[in-house]
Amino acid sequence: MTDVDTAGQWDQAYDAGDTTRSWFQEHAGQSLSMLDAAGTTQQDSVIDVGGGASTFVDDLLDRGHHDVTVLDISATGLDAARNRLGHAAVDVTWVVADLLRWQPPRSYRVWHDRAVFHFLTADDQRQQYLQVLNAATATGSVAVFGTFAPDGPQRCSGLPVARYSSIELAGELGDPWRLTFEAREQHRTPGGAIQPFTWAVFRR
Ligand SMILES: C[S@@+](CC[C@H](N)C(=O)[O-])C[C@H]1O[C@@H](n2cnc3c(N)ncnc32)[C@H](O)[C@@H]1O
Known part of the structure; x- marks a missing residue:
């Protein structure tokens, strides 16, 4: 699939x-709990990779974070978040990019990925x-991951996914990342289905 196909699908x-x-989800409660478990503060810069239209950015701004970046391959997803935030959107850095080809211009204290890494089913993508x-x-820096758990769905949005335990995620990340906290979430979709997620905090 090309970048254009991927962007168009999302x-x-x-x-x-x-x-x-x-x-x-109306609020990114599990993500905020993971930030708390990692001991992050509102002074910490945060990047939400594959953030799309997620309400995580709203929650971060509400908490007083002032250095927040949201990156996604889908301009439509980011526009939805920007429109929802209204004037507050000017306080956020928005990046439309394919994460796998992106060249970060700086470093971030907190990397947050909810339901993006698990779409990478090929070694070279990972x-x-x-x-x-x-x-x-x-x-x-801290990296927070939310992926489908080993007993989670095998597909999402018509695409195959990989499923992880926190130990398996740690194996994927390798050095210099150290697993410091883990959790399990039963995400309820708007349609009422339950999707088990693995959550993990890593520090380097
Ligand atoms: C299942 S959604 C999760 C969105 C968001 N993290 C949330 O929790 O609401 C996956 C997101 O990853 C984005 N995405 C997929 N592949 C990407 C890539 N290569 N680069 C950047 N974003 C990507 C999609 O556009 C979509 O917003």
């Missing part, structure tokens, strides 16, 4: 509206992802 998913998306993760972070 744009379509966002065009369809909030409640048709299995990953929709290697590219790790190169970007490592380039966008520094010693002391």
